[in-house]
Amino acid sequence: MPDVVVVGAGVIGAACAEALSAAGVDVTVIDRGTPAGGTTASGEGNVLVSDKEPGPELTLAIASRREFGVVLARLPEQVADVEWEAKGGLVVAKGEPEPLEKFAKTQREAGVDARVISPADAFELEPLLTRAVTTAVYYPDDAQVQPVLLATALLAAVRARGGEVRAGVTAIAVRQKDGRVTGVETEAGVIECDAVVNACGPWAGSFGTAAGGPIEILPRRGMILVTAPLPECVRHKVYDADYVGAVGSGDADLQTSTVVESTRAGTVLIGSSRERIGFDDAVKVHVLRELARKAVGIFPFLADVPVMRTYGGFRPYAPDHLPVIGPDPRVPGLWHATGHEGAGIGLAPATGRLLTELFIGVPPHLDPSPFRVDRPAVVGVS
The missing domain is CATH 3.50.50.60 (FAD/NAD(P)-binding domain)
Structure with a gap:
């Protein structure tokens, strides 16, 4: 027993x-x-x-x-190879830099290694990033598995x-x-x-x-796009500053924010969406279109990259x-x-x-x- x-x-x-x-x-x-x-x-x-x-x-x-x-x-x-990659994360903003810099400051006070960097430094980390970026924060402890x-x-x-x-x-x-x-x-x-x-x-x-x-x-639905395999193009986890707000929101309506990352297989994952619609698992084309649009706003080269598939699932949401x-x-x-x-x-x-x-x-x-x-x-x- x-x-x-x-x-x-x-x-x-x-x-x-x-x-x-x-x-x-x-x-x-x-x-x-x-x-x-x-x-x-x-x-x-x-x-x-x-x-x-x-x-x-x-x-x-x-x-x-x-x-x-x-x-x-x-x-x-x-079974020890779980594709662990301590690749680091890059949060970027295309507008007023103060909110992102303020958020990073509060995180540093809580013990997070959050490094505010210049747009030039961000472009060195991610050469294909949009030049509309005004500020960025680098998080060396972000990882992927x-x-x-x-x-x-x-x-x-x-x-x-x-x-x-x-x-x-x-x-x-x-x-x-x-x-x-x-x-x-x-x-x-x-x-x-x-x-x-x-x-x-x-x-x-x-x-x-x-x-x-x-x-x-409660279930909260999320969708992800997967591109065809590519040569190395996205080196870190990269997402826009809106991602933090979407993560913490309790709104039941659809919310999307950009997060882009590559996998060991060469595909690029594009997210993310959040929507409280019960266990409705129908594919929503308008959600996928919005994910793609926002991702191109961060990485313009993605406009010419084919999407291989999409998938979604339900995440456990506490109020x-x-x-x-x-x-x-x-x-x-x-x-x-x-x-x-x-x-x-x-x-x-x-x-x-x-x-x-x-x-x-x-x-x-x-x-x-x-x-x-x-x-x-x-x-x-x-």
Whole structure:
């Protein structure tokens, strides 16, 4: 019998399972689909400290950036190549430079390496950048990873330590006795355990309800364009200053902001969009057109580059823009790890570490209270 069943084999569930198993906890991971086949597969692989205002999420991001080295070193050798690239990020503005410079200053005060550079320096970093740029901030700690490779490698580490990963197993409810979790009910039967981790991403709200611990997690749709393979053309993660505002917005309407980056395969990823439209997965041509238009505004050469494909997915959105990490006080033995929206790849290592620290009862490496389950925005109490 496992100690813990993690429901959800995306990057957050995989990171929690890996950290728990590294601490000696017996873990089983289940997913109704294939591992890393949901939200994780629709991500860009962003590991960013540059897009977050000072506060709890930035603190988690800084900790997670440090934790990546620890986690990657624990991976089995045969799956250790997750296309990790510490390429750095470049945020550019084409208007008044003061807002971007002010934002960078507040981040530096919070411990981020944020370097305001001149347009000439920006063009040296990215020669194909539009000459309309008026100011830029360079973030050497921004990085990129292949999200599916990362999640599957984390799960491979769980298996290597004796844990189990089961695909195609749908969790239905949590079984309790004397007020504590005793197992998780699935379509394939009951898996007995002492604790259950709800890592269901944008579906965490519905599973939380089924488990007796409802939480307010909503899906937020995002779309990405993928170009045909190209010679080296975009060297860093490059995005416009509007990206920060879009990340932190709670507006349900469509928002787009430019983020452009290359992959090891030579393709260029173009994002990003955010829209709260439930689980509507229809391809919206007007969204793709807007992404392309804005990307050309940053990198004019993209106007002549063919788009090979597009993909999108649903990201787990919490109304106060903070992840939910920790025990559910209403159901002893039920834990949650969700609500990271589009930042789950970058926040996964610190999330796994924090949940594990709380689970085994050691002092956490950062203050867990901002991410607690029983906060008003998540459980709807005042």
